[in-house]
Amino acid sequence: MKYAFIDGIKQEPFPKQKGICCLCGSPTSSKCGNVKVWHWGHKSSKKCDPWWENETAWHRLWKSYFNKDNQEVIHFDENTGEKHIADIKTNNGMVIEIQNSPISEDELRAREKFYGKMIWIINGENFKNNFHILEKLPRSNSKLFEDIVFEQGGITYHLKSDNFEYQEYLKLGKPDQDYHYMIEAHFLTDIREEIENNYIGHHQFDWKHKRTVWFNTKKPVFIDFGDNYLWWLKKYYKEEYRDLWCVQKISKDELIVKNGGEINKTI
Numbered sequence: 001m002k003y004a005f006i007d008g009i010k011q012e013p014f015p016k017q018k019g020i021c022c023l024c025g026s027p028t029s030s031k032c033g034n035v036k037v038w039h040w041g042h043k044s045s046k047k048c049d050p051w052w053e054n055e056t057a058w059h060r061l062w063k064s065y066f067n068k069d070n071q072e073v074i075h076f077d078e079n080t081g082e083k084h085i086a087d088i089k090t091n092n093g094m095v096i097e098i099q100n101s102p103i104s105e106d107e108l109r110a111r112e113k114f115y116g117k118m119i120w121i122i123n124g125e126n127f128k129n130n131f132h133i134l135e136k137l138p139r140s141n142s143k144l145f146e147d148i149v150f151e152q153g154g155i156t157y158h159l160k161s162d163n164f165e166y167q168e169y170l171k172l173g174k175p176d177q178d179y180h181y182m183i184e185a186h187f188l189t190d191i192r193e194e195i196e197n198n199y200i201g202h203h204q205f206d207w208k209h210k211r212t213v214w215f216n217t218k219k220p221v222f223i224d225f226g227d228n229y230l231w232w233l234k235k236y237y238k239e240e241y242r243d244l245w246c247v248q249k250i251s252k253d254e255l256i257v258k259n260g261g262e263i264n265k266t267i
């Protein structure tokens with residue numbers, strides 16, 4: 001952990017110090033070596049928060065964007081007595097969980113239920129060579145989006161307006177979701193300009209050996225590849241394409257500022 005109490009004050013570790021764990025109240029001592037980031041460790045090997053993962057420089061960087069009072073905040077369930085340390089909790093009560101290692105679906109569910117209002121930031125550094133950002137996609141409230149019908153998991157598409165047979169079929173008063181009458185198929189590259197005009201960051205992607213747990217969350221998931229952007233993993237929603245996923249590029253700075261942090265904060 002980055003913080004422990006010394007004389008009742010939340011403090012970062014420095015060499016040869018003793019403190020008290022902010023969560024369980026047991027004695028801790030500072031671990032200030034050359035390999036791991038400086039942290040507080042419990043004297044006994046017991047793990048006080050089963051959800052805690054060993055911290056990396058990446059965790060510390062994310063925490064450093066927020067005020068000390070918003071880092072490692074104890075979240076307490078009054079009904080059950082359960083308590084855990086949220087990596088970041090904003091003044092608006094939003095928990096930001098900074099996740100580096102893989103997580104089980106059970107733990108994911110438990111954490112989402114416990115924190116309620118939360119988002120996930122996951123470290124893409126570990127799988128960035130298996131993650132490829134592909135074609136841009138139009139925003140989902142555009143005319144172009146309404147017109148497109150995807151096939152083969154989004155690789156090819158039809159335009160409703162471009163398909164004479166389909167238009168004839170609709171004139172018979174048939175439902176709008178039988179696409180057998182779509183004859184003309186294209187690649188997304190064919191409508192690059194129209195997509196560009198309706199682009200607000202959505203992309204297709206290819207994730208080899210994908211971590212399926214991140215497709216089963218109820219809370220927003222943002223992937224951090226270590227640059228100025230985050231990639232929001234989300235469904236590219238249309239009722240009939242339940243399985244078409246996309247990522248939306250957003251500004252890391254904006255997300256942090258929106259949650260009361262600051263990216264160039266001096267630590």
Ligand SMILES: [Zn+2]
Nearest residue numbers: 021023024048
């Ligand atoms: Zn503890």
